[in-house]
């Protein structure tokens with residue numbers, strides 16, 4: 339494994355000094371093998387990085403946006419050229435199966451393409467003024483330094499969602515990745531530096547330190563969160579993290595974009611195409627070993643089809659191939675670490691206590707991989723939506739619930755504190771439209787006849803309630819990375835006041 343990782347990182351432009359001799363030990367969730375020891379930044383390093391980033395911002399904000407887009411275009415080219423290697427590294431460090439590792443890098447490429455187009459579309463409005471000889475307009479201008487905190491389960495795509503937009507918006511970036519996945523971050527940074535060098539060699543004027551990477555744990559993140567020159571903190575991770583970060587940023591009147599935990603449900607109605615529903619639920623619940631913010635954690639099934647659908651899910655669940663994520667045919671890779679496996683066992687014990695009937699959920703492949711943590715996917719038949727069902731356990735556990743009326747199903751779906759993703763499987767147009775209406779799902783994402791996970795970058799991504807309320811990626815999410823100014827221009831020879839106010843001298 340170690341020789342392999344050195345070759346892989348070298349192909350991505352990373353020298354061995356970047357991942358050896360440090361204090362942050364990196365282990366592969368596949369087999370527990372050591373992958374490297376990365377240098378950790380201190381809080382003081384972070385403060386110095388923010389000062390450098392601010393200087394970079396002062397230059398970058400004056401580069402025309404379409405020219406900023408050219409840098410992101412070149413970065414997208416680097417990603418295309420190195421897709422296979424970076425995807426492999428995602429699998430080795432985060433434990434994602436190969437097609438999901440590739441999908442993650444594809445998502446980075448997609449957001450770069452989106453951002454390049456956006457760089458020619460950063461538009462404001464012209465608004466009718468009530469005063470003669472006046473014009474009122476709105477502009478979006480570069481915001482400042484954007485701090486990006488990311489989680490282990492999307493070790494590189496989440497950074498790209500933020501940085502591709504921030505860079506075309508004229509901001510500089512600082513990235514504090516998960517302490518569990520520093521190598522993918524180092525490799526991504528190397529590809530970005532390569533793009534930046536090509537950009538400047540071709541006559542571009544990108545400043546040094548435009549996008550910096552600082553590895554480390556929560557303390558380094560906190561130094562970023564507290565720094566008054568970080569205009570926007572975009573933080574992805576658990577609700578616990580958001581609860582710590584949100585108030586600290588608010589205390590200094592900074593801007594925060596929070597992308598936190600989910601507890602996503604699929605409702606299956608009597609008219610649903612069960613074939614589609616089974617496939618959507620299985621991928622949603624057990625893909626990425628249940629470690630997606632959009633993972634399906636609850637399925638709410640009409641009583642008339644409940645027993646049949648649960649039996650089908652249970653049979654299919656038991657056949658999903660568990661194994662090393664880099665082996666062909668594997669559908670379920672490892673949990674990120676032993677603490678995750680423990681959290682899964684604790685949740686299953688609580689579910690049993692609260693009346694649940696558990697299938698699966700045991701440790702798997704322990705003799706082959708004694709230092710890694712694989713689990714069989716769990717299905718838990720719950721008599722009601724008890725406390726444990728309302729809690730996000732970041733593991734492959736699917737709770738099944740029964741309903742009688744659609745109102746009851748929607749109430750169950752909305753009853754949890756999180757509000758990220760949701761779906762309904764139905765062929766009844768009234769049910770589908772009700773679900774996406776004002777009295778339907780209260781989530782940021784509400785789908786019909788597809789599952790809860792696997793969003794495209796064109797839409798705005800994020801959720802309500804304890805998910806944090808942030809939106810990133812597509813649609814008009816770019817506005818979070820810019821400051822809006824309203825400008826009123828008087829081209830007349832008089833000075834009328836608004837609302838007819840008189841102040842004659």
Ligand code: NAD
Pocket residue numbers: 487488489490491492514515516517554555556557558559560563574575576577578579582583597598599600630631632730732758800805
């Ligand atoms: P985590 O909260 O443990 O860590 C996330 C990041 O926050 C890490 O970089 C960590 O170092 C940092 N951090 C933790 N405490 C901090 C603090 N006080 N100040 C500053 N930074 C701090 O999450 P995780 O285990 O890496 O990821 C899993 C969680 O992330 C799940 O809850 C999942 O739902 C969520 N997630 C949400 C989204 C989304 O878009 N909504 C996407 C991916 C993951």
